[in-house]
Amino acid sequence: MRLTALLVLATATALSSARPVDAPVFEITPMESTIKFDVKASVAIVGKFEKWDATLTFASPELSTGVLDIKIQAASVNTGSGMKDGKLKSKDFFNVERNPYITFHSTKFEQAGPNTIAIDGDFTIRGVTKQERLIFTILDPKARAAGTGIITGAMAFDRKQYGMNSGIPFIKIADRVEVDLALKVHRLSGPPVNLE
Secondary structure (H helix, E strand, O other), rough: OOOHHHHHHHHHHHHHHHHOOOOOOEEEHHHHOOOEEEEEEEEEEEEEEEEEEEEEEOOEHHHHHOEEEEEEEEEHOOOOOOHHHHHOOOOOOOOOOOOEEEEEEEEEEEEOOOOOEEEEEEEEEOEEEEEEEEEEEEEOOOOOHHOEEEEEEEEEEEEHHHOOOOOOOOOOEEEEEEEEEEEEEEEEEOOOHHHH
């Protein structure tokens, strides 16, 4: 009887110590968020993606445990011009028939300033993956404690490194593409993320 009680106590202790640390749970709302891009050109090329999804997860309150995943439907590109959209969807650019998604999967989170977070990750477009860095800023520092607010992010990449070497007829296009994100983030449960 005593042995059984000891085994039960040991099992309970092991289970309690194996219980994961309470972690913050976040939701990103696409309807209240935007993903836009801008390319310097002789005729403005500014657009956004209409269909995408993103998740932000943490294994604990520590910032370094964060994981950001963004999955964009490349065919949802919208520049306001059917001609430009068609060209961007073609095999010269996004090649949406063979590569329907543009993705970002984070590999490292670190605090870069009082309200700034640097996120390194694998960026994939038209089947080519390279390491890029997203810099996010918390717009309203007071929202940090509440866990709800807009965070804005920026990233730039060289389109030719991803095989987008062509141009658009009669339009001179720069190689650098700038991406801007405004994500509405809401903490559903758990403690706030530890930020300095």
